[in-house]
Amino acid sequence: MAAKGEDVAFKGVNGEVQLVLNTDDFAAALERLAAKLAAAEEFFPRGTPVKLTSALKLTTDEKERLAAVLGEFGLALAADGAADPGGAAEAPAAAEREGYEINALVVARTVRSGQQIVHPGSVVVIGDVNPGARVVAGRDIIILGSCRGVAHAGAYGDETATITANRIVATQLRIAGLIARAPDEPDKPSGIETARIRKGSVVIEPANR
Amino acid sequence: MGEVIVITSGKGGVGKTTTTANLGTGFALMGKKVVLIDADIGLRNLDVVMGLENRIVYDLVDVTEGNCRLKQALIRDKRYETLYLLPAAQTRDKNAVSPDQMQKLCKDLAQDFDYVLIDCPAGIEQGFKNAIAGADRAVIVTTPEVSAVRDADRIIGLLEAEGKSNPKLIVNRIRPHMVKKGDMMDIDDIIEILAVDLLGIIPEDEYIVISTNRGEPAVVNPASAASTAYKNIVRRMMGENVPLMSMEAESGFFGRLKKIFGFKEG
Numbered sequence: 001m002a003a004k005g006e007d008v009a010f011k012g013v014n015g016e017v018q019l020v021l022n023t024d025d026f027a028a029a030l031e032r033l034a035a036k037l038a039a040a041e042e043f044f045p046r047g048t049p050v051k052l053t054s055a056l057k058l059t060t061d062e063k064e065r066l067a068a069v070l071g072e073f074g075l076a077l078a079a080d081g082a083a084d085p086g087g088a089a090e091a092p093a094a095a096e097r098e099g100y101e102i103n104a105l106v107v108a109r110t111v112r113s114g115q116q117i118v119h120p121g122s123v124v125v126i127g128d129v130n131p132g133a134r135v136v137a138g139r140d141i142i143i144l145g146s147c148r149g150v151a152h153a154g155a156y157g158d159e160t161a162t163i164t165a166n167r168i169v170a171t172q173l174r175i176a177g178l179i180a181r182a183p184d185e186p187d188k189p190s191g192i193e194t195a196r197i198r199k200g201s202v203v204i205e206p207a208n209r
Numbered sequence: 210m211g212e213v214i215v216i217t218s219g220k221g222g223v224g225k226t227t228t229t230a231n232l233g234t235g236f237a238l239m240g241k242k243v244v245l246i247d248a249d250i251g252l253r254n255l256d257v258v259m260g261l262e263n264r265i266v267y268d269l270v271d272v273t274e275g276n277c278r279l280k281q282a283l284i285r286d287k288r289y290e291t292l293y294l295l296p297a298a299q300t301r302d303k304n305a306v307s308p309d310q311m312q313k314l315c316k317d318l319a320q321d322f323d324y325v326l327i328d329c330p331a332g333i334e335q336g337f338k339n340a341i342a343g344a345d346r347a348v349i350v351t352t353p354e355v356s357a358v359r360d361a362d363r364i365i366g367l368l369e370a371e372g373k374s375n376p377k378l379i380v381n382r383i384r385p386h387m388v389k390k391g392d393m394m395d396i397d398d399i400i401e402i403l404a405v406d407l408l409g410i411i412p413e414d415e416y417i418v419i420s421t422n423r424g425e426p427a428v429v430n431p432a433s434a435a436s437t438a439y440k441n442i443v444r445r446m447m448g449e450n451v452p453l454m455s456m457e458a459e460s461g462f463f464g465r466l467k468k469i470f471g472f473k474e475g
Contacts, residue, residue, distance in 0.1 A: 110404055112366030113359050114333075130362050130402060131355075148402070 008032040010050075010156030012120045012138020016078075016103075017156065019070075021054040026062055030069055037073040049078040104142075111135060111149065120156075131171055140164070150174070153195075163195040164207050178202050211242075211319040214326050214446075215344035217368075219360030221331030223352045224381040227417060227427075229328040230258045231435070232348075234426040235443035237292035241323040244283065244293040246314075248340035249330040250305055253297035260287065260424020261294055270298035273310040279317055288429070293322075303335040308342035315343025333367060341368065347376035348408060348446075353383055353394040362403055377408035379442065384413045407453055409442035411435050 007023035023029045050070055052058075058066065067077040105119040106126065113132030117123055122139040129135055133149035141153045143165035152174035154161025159176040173180045173195050180195070180202035192207040216229045229245055236243040247255035250270065256262045267282035272295070286292035295318075298305060318325045329340035341347065347368050351361040361378070368376055380396055387393040400407055414435040420427040428439040441451045 109369075112369075113363040115366050128402075128404065132359055132363065146401075 011158050017120050018051045024056045049076050051078045159197050168193045211322045213315045213345045215341050216348045217329035218350045219364040220357045223357050226254045228350050230426045231428040231439040233326050235428045236324050237289035242291045243324045244322045246295045246327045247297040250297045251302045253299050255328050256296045265296045268296045268298040270301050270305045306339050311339045312343040349376050350379045378405045379408050380410045382413045411438045
């Protein structure tokens with residue numbers, strides 16, 4: 001399950017987009033999905049394949065209706081519908097944190113004001129992310145430089161996603177659905193830091209914790 | 210083949226036109242053949258700053274539309290024989306010229322001149338695209354303000370996207386006493402964000418206002434503090450190794466500034 005209490009969520013796993021349906025009310029789920037996609041329009045590149053992980057067995061008809069909703073927003077339902085129901089999505093999540101493989105996009109330059117990087121997997125920036133720039137990733141964001149712009153990790157709802165940078169002095173950090181703003185009086189950070197969700201809010205702590 | 214250099218900034222009012230006029234005049238002082246192109250069509254200013262307003266017969270748009278020959282539109286400076294201006298049209302807008310036309314124009318001018326300096330309009334729209342189209346390299350002008358630095362960063366990104374990498378930076382209107390009190394961004398802060406090479410810094414100088422109104426670039430007046438700074442930049446652009454003001458490390462930024470501009474302690 002991508003997010004506690006979220007019955008419809010997108011998750012980036014190994015560079016793939018997964019749609020997690022964690023409910024037995026299909027009609028409501030479909031409605032939530034359409035609302036979510038409408039709010040996040042332009043987020044997914046057109047033609048992005050979506051893998052389904054569902055807690056409830058869908059009939060062929062329901063699958064078609066789901067594919068139609070996804071299709072409206074330019075997404076394609078991946079053929080593999082045989083994913084195990086229930087805990088299947090949670091098991092890898094725990095294992096993934098240690099030595100996991102990522103399908104990462106490596107950006108070997110400074111991301112400057114007005115530039116935007118969007119990737120369904122993780123994003124590694126070799127350079128700075130400057131004020132006015134945006135980095136959006138389905139998974140983690142790793143910046144080998146200063147993060148001064150807006151970084152959004154776990155953009156499909158993955159609350160285990162993290163943002164790591166040599167210096168985090170970001171205008172805004174977003175992880176899954178949570179938004180954290182820089183303090184008005186910035187303190188001097190020392191060493192590499194990681195932002196993650198702890199107890200429902202975004203915290204920044206030394207990366208080696 | 211001469212070099213085509215665009216002077217740009219993103220934000221307005223940071224000193225693009227003043228910089229273009231002074232660098233151009235500086236090159237002429239060094240005996241180089243220079244032409245300044247005012248690419249700010251519809252809002253032309255460079256002719257006024259150069260004091261050549263009343264000599265305009267043809268302009269840039271007349272050249273691109275074929276109403277006159279390129280040579281006819283070039284105005285020779287009243288002080289320096291090797292300095293020319295190609296003025297912008299005032300009655301038209303940015304769409305009167307295309308990037309392709311600018312490219313051709315710059316190529317033609319580079320045949321006859323050592324340096325072609327383009328005064329870019331503010332903004333990132335058509336006028337900007339026109340101005341950078343024919344340029345070999347770019348000089349970014351910024352002031353020590355967060356907003357100007359942000360816009361400079363955007364411009365550097367756009368230049369990189371157009372394949373014009375490694376622009377050089379001029380930080381204009383530095384006020385040493387304000388930096389000293391921590392009320393103004395210092396050069397190191399700006400360089401850290403923009404991550405480009407520093408070409409030079411220009412101190413705030415009231416004489417710039419006087420010179421602009423007189424139509425006589427400040428670089429010709431040795432008494433002006435900005436004059437020395439502009440001359441140093443010109444020499445660096447010509448490949449001379451003039452030490453950068455911010456490179457003299459031992460006594461910190463203020464020691465460096467004092468040394469360069471001759472400010473007294475306290």
